[in-house]
Amino acid sequence: MNEPTPERTPMATALSATLVGVYALQWAFGATDGLGLVHMGATSPVFWERLHVWTVFSSTLLHIGVLHLLANTYFTYVVGGLLERVIGPWRMLLVFFAGGTVGSLLSVVLLSDTVSAGASGGAWGLMIAMLLLLLSPWLRVGTRLRAGPVGPLLRLIGLNAVLSFLPGINGLAHLGGGLGGAMAVVITARGGRIWAVPAGLAYLVHLGALAVAVFVGRPWALGDVGPVERRTVLDGYVSLELPIAMETADTPEGLATLGGSVDWDPLTVSIELARFDEPPWAGIASQAVPCPGNCQARRAQNASGGEALWGFRPYGPYALVTVFAMPAGIDDPDWALQAVQGATLTEAGVGLLVSLAVTARSDGDPATHRDVLEA
Structure with a gap:
């Protein structure tokens, strides 16, 4: 793989800053874990109980603790930045949000009795998209990426796959993230800047879903049961x-x-x-x-x-x-x-x-x- 040109990666930077900013909001509301996390927009049994469909999107911007945030933000910034240099900011953004959304959907369908949050579905989408680009000449058409060794990336994916089986880790979200990222990088292989509007809408949908979750859940008021x-x-x-x-x-x-x-x-x-x-x-x-x-x-x-x-x-x-x-x-x-x-x-x-x-x-x-x- 050729060395990426030292260009700025504004979209990966903005995405990482969004994750940090949302976690700061969680911290301010006391919603970094527990019931506060559910009221902030994590996927949980209330998806079916109360039809909180927006949590499929809002949960991908939330994190459970600082270490969880740091790990996902690091992968989003590094792998997302690399992918942004290769396929452009808008396709990278669609890959990230497609991975996060498919991962959340798998969680609410197959793990409906759990509480889940995190951006690693999107991070997995970025990793799998990069792997497919390295392996497929057809997907590399129109990019500056050339065929190269995939060993380092495979080792990174393998390590994360092993971590997916640890207790407290949502392996289904990782699996869904990889599937979503793969589909997105294939579907958007042609079109160039035509994907700017869908990518921008995806960003707004996720931020809007978070706003709805906060408005409905009122996480700052959990300690007050009222009169x-x-x-x-x-x-x-x-x-x-x-x-x-x-x-x-x-x-x-x-x-x-x-x-x-x-x-x-x-x-x-x-x-x-x-x-x-x-x-x-x-x-x-x-x-x-x-x-x-x-x-x-x-x-x-x-x-x-x-x-x-x-x-x-x-x-x-x-x-x-x-x-x-x-x-x-x-x-x-x-x-x-x-x-x-x-x-x-x-x-x-x-x-x-x-x-x-x-x-x-x-x-x-x-x-x-x-x-x-x-x-």
């Missing part, structure tokens, strides 16, 4: 304080209420009402309900003999709280379970069990059952 109000749910058996903006909905059976989405909201609440005289609780009304797993049990007893057992199960920096209320002739309708959001049994008798689960994530961390992958 609360006391609501009565489950046919009047339970009342508790919930954020005014939180929607609640009974199941068709009328036995459970869910407020919030574990993949989107900083606070989720679920309540279930069951009877002790029905399976699986039959016969254990007078016994302490076992605290499952690694939760820390707490017990309390009200003046009329009702018993409550609640457990705090640690999930990283936040907790899942479950309350089992075992009333024994409760006369006080305002018996409060102060341990969990001021929940109150408004009407209860012997044989009722109330389970209340609250997940509070004021620090913006995601649900722990979701894998967070660097793309």
Whole structure:
């Protein structure tokens, strides 16, 4: 491969500066990981749950930590700059965004239960496009690139392929990025400056998608659940304080209420009402309900003999709280379970069990059952 001429590479520079600028915005909003990353526009289960289709584009501009940013920015600047000298700024830009978009699409389709963000889909598109240019005389027509050794580039691609299998790395985004970059460099092989308009539109679409994600997600406000109000749910058996903006909905059976989405909201609440005289609780009304797993049990007893057992199960920096209320002739309708959001049994008798689960994530961390992958 001939040495590239020492020309400026304004598009690769602008693209790299964009990645750094977006990460600075993430840092300012506290959205470099966790739930803040989802509200900033990472791909996640809310793509399907709430049809946040713009995250296919916005996620390619986000990063999960400084090292992730530095690695992708370096590859974008170096490989993107080299490709820009060979095929021009507009084709290079289309290769990058095609790689990032196809990588994101593969993620939301095949890894729909994960959170993913990063520009490495675009970086992979750049690497594979350069490899195809070195291997194909037809693609090199009209460029200053000549056939040359591909060993160094193959070693770079091989190293990145190995890294794609590491935990926490979105290998599918890398695969999709390579496919997208390959398609883009072939499709744009002829036309020259005709690709300036599509490339400019692609840039604007990605920046616009990020703006939509920030407007909808309001990542700076995750720590504030807003004003609360006391609501009565489950046919009047339970009342508790919930954020005014939180929607609640009974199941068709009328036995459970869910407020919030574990993949989107900083606070989720679920309540279930069951009877002790029905399976699986039959016969254990007078016994302490076992605290499952690694939760820390707490017990309390009200003046009329009702018993409550609640457990705090640690999930990283936040907790899942479950309350089992075992009333024994409760006369006080305002018996409060102060341990969990001021929940109150408004009407209860012997044989009722109330389970209340609250997940509070004021620090913006995601649900722990979701894998967070660097793309």
